[in-house]
Amino acid sequence: AKWVYTFGGGKAEGHAGDRDRLGGKGANLAEMCNLGLPVPPGLTIVTDACNSYFENDRAMPDGLREQVREGIRRMEEITGRTFGDTTRPLLLSVRSGARASMPGMMDTVLNLGLNDQSVHALGHDAGDARFAWDSYRRFIQMYGDVVMGVDHEVFEEIPEDEKGRLGHEQDTELSAVEWQHVISRYKEAIEEVLGTPFPQDPEVQLWGAIGAVFSSWMNPRAITYRHLHGIPAGWGTAVNVQAMVFGNLGNSSATGVAFTRNPSTGESELYGEFLVNAQGEDVVAGIRTPQNITEAARIASGSDKPSLEKLMPEAFAEFEAICNKLERHYRDMQDLEFTIERGKLWMLQTRSGKRTAKAALKIAVDMAEQGLISKEEAVARIDPASLDQLLHPTIDPQARRDIIGSGLPASPGAATGEIVFTSEEAVQAVKEGRKVILVRVETSPEDIHGMHAAQGILTTRGGMTSHAAVVARGMGTPCVSGAGNIRVDPRNELLIAASVTLKKGDVITIDGSSGQVLKGEIPMLQPELSGDFGRIMEWADASRRMTVRTNAETPADARAARSFGAEGIGLCRTEHMFFEDDRINVMREMILAEDEAGRRAALAKLLPMQRSDFIELFSIMHGLPVTIRLLDPPLHEFLPKTDEEIADVAAVLSIDPSELRQRVDALHEFNPMLGHRGCRLAISYPEIAEMQARAIFEAAVEAAHETGAAVVPEIMVPLVGLRSELDYVKERIETVAKEVIGEAGIGIDYLVGTMIELPRAALRAGVIAEAADFFSFGTNDLTQTTFGISRDDAAPFLATYQQKGIIEQDPFVSLDFEGVGELIMIAAERGRRTKNGLKLGICGEHGGDPASIRFCEEAGLDYVSCSPFRVPIARLAAAQAAI
Ligand code: PEP
Ligand code: MG
Numbered sequence: 001a002k003w004v005y006t007f008g009g010g011k012a013e014g015h016a017g018d019r020d021r022l023g024g025k026g027a028n029l030a031e032m033c034n035l036g037l038p039v040p041p042g043l044t045i046v047t048d049a050c051n052s053y054f055e056n057d058r059a060m061p062d063g064l065r066e067q068v069r070e071g072i073r074r075m076e077e078i079t080g081r082t083f084g085d086t087t088r089p090l091l092l093s094v095r096s097g098a099r100a101s102m103p104g105m106m107d108t109v110l111n112l113g114l115n116d117q118s119v120h121a122l123g124h125d126a127g128d129a130r131f132a133w134d135s136y137r138r139f140i141q142m143y144g145d146v147v148m149g150v151d152h153e154v155f156e157e158i159p160e161d162e163k164g165r166l167g168h169e170q171d172t173e174l175s176a177v178e179w180q181h182v183i184s185r186y187k188e189a190i191e192e193v194l195g196t197p198f199p200q201d202p203e204v205q206l207w208g209a210i211g212a213v214f215s216s217w218m219n220p221r222a223i224t225y226r227h228l229h230g231i232p233a234g235w236g237t238a239v240n241v242q243a244m245v246f247g248n249l250g251n252s253s254a255t256g257v258a259f260t261r262n263p264s265t266g267e268s269e270l271y272g273e274f275l276v277n278a279q280g281e282d283v284v285a286g287i288r289t290p291q292n293i294t295e296a297a298r299i300a301s302g303s304d305k306p307s308l309e310k311l312m313p314e315a316f317a318e319f320e321a322i323c324n325k326l327e328r329h330y331r332d333m334q335d336l337e338f339t340i341e342r343g344k345l346w347m348l349q350t351r352s353g354k355r356t357a358k359a360a361l362k363i364a365v366d367m368a369e370q371g372l373i374s375k376e377e378a379v380a381r382i383d384p385a386s387l388d389q390l391l392h393p394t395i396d397p398q399a400r401r402d403i404i405g406s407g408l409p410a411s412p413g414a415a416t417g418e419i420v421f422t423s424e425e426a427v428q429a430v431k432e433g434r435k436v437i438l439v440r441v442e443t444s445p446e447d448i449h450g451m452h453a454a455q456g457i458l459t460t461r462g463g464m465t466s467h468a469a470v471v472a473r474g475m476g477t478p479c480v481s482g483a484g485n486i487r488v489d490p491r492n493e494l495l496i497a498a499s500v501t502l503k504k505g506d507v508i509t510i511d512g513s514s515g516q517v518l519k520g521e522i523p524m525l526q527p528e529l530s531g532d533f534g535r536i537m538e539w540a541d542a543s544r545r546m547t548v549r550t551n552a553e554t555p556a557d558a559r560a561a562r563s564f565g566a567e568g569i570g571l572c573r574t575e576h577m578f579f580e581d582d583r584i585n586v587m588r589e590m591i592l593a594e595d596e597a598g599r600r601a602a603l604a605k606l607l608p609m610q611r612s613d614f615i616e617l618f619s620i621m622h623g624l625p626v627t628i629r630l631l632d633p634p635l636h637e638f639l640p641k642t643d644e645e646i647a648d649v650a651a652v653l654s655i656d657p658s659e660l661r662q663r664v665d666a667l668h669e670f671n672p673m674l675g676h677r678g679c680r681l682a683i684s685y686p687e688i689a690e691m692q693a694r695a696i697f698e699a700a701v702e703a704a705h706e707t708g709a710a711v712v713p714e715i716m717v718p719l720v721g722l723r724s725e726l727d728y729v730k731e732r733i734e735t736v737a738k739e740v741i742g743e744a745g746i747g748i749d750y751l752v753g754t755m756i757e758l759p760r761a762a763l764r765a766g767v768i769a770e771a772a773d774f775f776s777f778g779t780n781d782l783t784q785t786t787f788g789i790s791r792d793d794a795a796p797f798l799a800t801y802q803q804k805g806i807i808e809q810d811p812f813v814s815l816d817f818e819g820v821g822e823l824i825m826i827a828a829e830r831g832r833r834t835k836n837g838l839k840l841g842i843c844g845e846h847g848g849d850p851a852s853i854r855f856c857e858e859a860g861l862d863y864v865s866c867s868p869f870r871v872p873i874a875r876l877a878a879a880q881a882a883i
Helices: 016-034 047-055 062-080 118-126 129-146 152-166 177-196 203-216 220-229 279-283 297-299 313-330 357-369 375-380 384-391 424-429 445-453 467-475 529-542 554-562 572-577 583-592 596-621 645-655 659-666 679-684 686-707 723-745 757-765 766-772 779-787 795-803 820-834 851-856 868-883
Strands: 004-008 042-045 092-098 108-112 237-243 254-259 269-277 334-341 344-352 405-406 407-411 415-418 438-440 458-459 480-483 488-491 496-498 502-503 506-511 517-518 547-550 569-573 627-628 714-716 753-754 773-776 837-843 863-866
Touching: 004 344, 016 047, 016 092, 016 237, 016 313, 016 344, 042 062, 047 237, 047 279, 047 583, 062 467, 092 203, 092 583, 092 757, 092 766, 108 129, 108 203, 118 129, 118 415, 129 152, 129 203, 152 177, 152 529, 254 313, 269 445, 279 438, 279 488, 279 529, 279 714, 313 344, 334 583, 344 488, 357 375, 357 384, 357 529, 375 529, 375 569, 384 405, 407 467, 424 438, 424 445, 438 445, 438 506, 438 645, 445 467, 445 572, 445 627, 458 467, 458 506, 467 868, 480 506, 480 795, 496 851, 506 868, 529 868, 547 554, 547 868, 554 868, 569 572, 569 596, 572 583, 583 596, 583 645, 596 627, 596 686, 645 659, 679 723, 679 766, 686 714, 686 723, 714 723, 714 773, 723 766, 753 757, 757 766, 757 779, 766 820, 773 795, 773 820, 820 837, 863 868
Parallel strands: 415 438, 438 458, 458 480, 547 569, 547 863, 569 627, 627 714, 714 753, 753 773, 773 837, 837 863
Antiparallel strands: 004 042, 042 237, 092 108, 092 237, 254 269, 254 334, 334 344, 405 517, 407 480, 415 506, 488 496, 496 502, 506 517
């Protein structure tokens, strides 16, 4: 087998397309070499060698040693140095390089090949003994830690101790002789800890380092990183062995990192930092303040340290030309590492540079406009999820974070405020001009006003589709849900975290994008929507097949969604409208009524309120489709719970508290999500559905009249499992439609459809479609009912499931393609077999998740519907799915 690919001296065996075998770093080193760029010669051991190493009980694969030796022979030829030689030694770096970049996760060894003899040769060669001893001690330190597994603290204590003894403060004050002393102590410490000496044989050093890099693929850090980023263990890592070049050979030497464009703004300007007389890790380690590469950046930063451009103009000019060449070659912004050894430039790495969402947009648009990439490529290059960063305030990445707990990143953005524990307090505080975070065990529909008032919401229970999460996303309010490591004690008004207990009025910050809960106020960056955002959206819309609607019930949400480009409403959850102001009491009156006549009397009061809500929504949507769902939740959600609340409500409704308590108890259900809810309510109390239908039709007439745009309401029946359920409710709706048409004297076009939220509905879709004008997949409930996992109770054990590798993704966040997805496929197929062109959509939370949106494209859905703030994400994801 071919285990080793060499590069150097102007040619390479590999190329950039060979990433799978050579890893990212190795493939790009080969590519740079083939482009004729100055790359120190080296070799790459393929990723399969790493896999073979683990398959064979950590034995090096057959033939690897010979091939590495041959590769080193080539390096010796090119450099005129010899590995293991004591007069002109070839020194090596050994670095990992997986297919996907895993920054800082795996091990690196530099200066390999140094020993008690060759250190003299290096010093002589360089004309600088101190440099040689410093390099040797760095090598022992790295090798001792990474390869031999000696605790790195040992290596930190010894120089500290020496400096203390000698009265030095900085490493740089140590002389050659003093470093020699540190080295002797290092070697003694290693022998003492391990019982074996530090290896002097370069060959032994090399194989130790290669083994260590292989092994680092399986270190816990790397395993966790792979888990978080979905990188399969089976990819393995490549190993790059390369001739050392030294940036620490005096003042004509330097080392640095650079981006071909500004990674925070996307501005087309070379952007980077370097240090004179330093080795690679020094720039990142932050011990010395790095200098700007370009003169323009130096002036802008106000630094008085010279730029590379001024200091080493020739090396700079060559570097700048290489940057341009690489960017054009790779057709993307590059992140580069380089070293200048005594005035000679060497390239050590190039790769696609990580960038902020804002920079990603600007770079994609600029490159498309320069003709470097196509518009489709520009669209494909933006990570839809990253758009969240642009739509919400975010925590300044420079800020110090005092994390006191964490939960699910339920609704993106960061928010700071005083802790309050009730919605009333939230409303009150905001009236007084204060900013608050509403902290609850979980929220219920009654908290709507508090949630509206609060800057952010923190709950200690509940998952990604819990009430708090869904409502917060709808409002664009940051939310962390299910923070299980924080306890709320509402009685004593305390928030109890592991490290600290906070009280009402104390300030916290939540980061709904990461799920972190932080103490105090943290500096934030405000969102800005640039022209580039608009351009990308425009190009995305041109490639998109599915339409994107929004889930909205308030005028503010509907307007926000329109401004983000929503093409209609896919779900108006009418129950949310009953919590506003004092409607809840009328609603309670209706629920508590003794008989149908009493209910109808209360409903008559609700009718004008619902009607005016719908008129407003229809007007905002101006002729775009609006899907309105009939009342869905179990009725006790509208009723008071605690004795205190019961007393208050009884007073308002002038009824006896004990009677109210009895009614509340009578409506109690053991399993409300599978209880008296959805279309079951419309069947028990058809007058509710009739009132809602009347409000919808009357509003349609009125809005059409006012706006001049045709309004075609889509009425949606929730939680249908039987065709007969839909038939029953549909008949009521039709009767009301006829009445309103008669009264208004004009025709009304409307659709009646159903949600598909139960496995039975999916399986019986062929029959249900006979009675439905459209299907909308309610994947929150469909996931809940397919898995038999309560969406409100799942967060803690799903987190355990993820930790233990039982499931990869929370199925309430990203659609379970295999199970729930198959039901969707079945329903779509059977529904359309009955009714060609049956309109299909999705309105569960998955409608705003990019991976789920890709699935919807494949399933042939007509639209996705999501929270207003996810509309841009969905537009982009739908375009990418179609490209
Ligand atoms: C659903 O179940 O997916 C849905 C959209 O309805 P809700 O979340 O209101 O139950
Ligand atoms: Mg539902």
